[in-house]
């Protein structure tokens with residue numbers, strides 16, 4: 001079975017298992033999702049939603065964020081880890097959005113990755129979820145699941161994105177991100193994956209080469 005066919009079978013199964021997947025981050029416009037995504041690095045969605053519940057009422061526009069002092073913004077997001085760096089990224093992004101993009105979050109990958117601290121992963125999350133475009137974001141779960149299924153041999157997120165998008169139809173890219181994240185969080189955990197319960201084990205190289213061998 002080639003990777004195109006394998007990816008199709010895997011996604012068909014995961015879509016049935018998780019029929020209503022979507023980002024767990026709360027947002028009502030692209031700027032809010034961009035900020036929530038910056039805050040979510042190595043932080044739980046639950047904590048980020050708690051912080052942004054207040055933050056999004058206090059600041060509405062890119063200009064609002066770029067006008068606030070670093071100390072005040074750090075205080076606003078102080079319960080999230082790496083808050084100093086995250087405050088710097090948020091202010092830097094918003095300054096550029098206000099000054100160079102007319103206050104609007106750019107709706108292209110090329111535009112988004114020019115923003116300070118925004119890489120392809122964050123850009124693709126914003127494109128796929130706030131702009132409704134087809135975009136596959138490679139986070140730690142997507143990377144792990146893709147590697148265990150042998151849909152990629154790479155360790156580099158950009159190469160993994162390229163490997164996945166070359167075998168998955170464009171209209172499924174955004175959902176693939178959600179499905180692999182859900183599968184990674186619930187079953188294909190980093191330590192002790194629940195291979196015994198996994199519905200896609202029949203397509204998994206790790207299952208064949210590591211899990212089954214450990215049982216024999």
Ligand code: SF4
Pocket residue numbers: 145148149187188189193194195196198199200201204205206207211
């Ligand atoms: S069989 Fe195990 S390693 Fe493979 S996808 Fe399922 S949980 Fe992950």
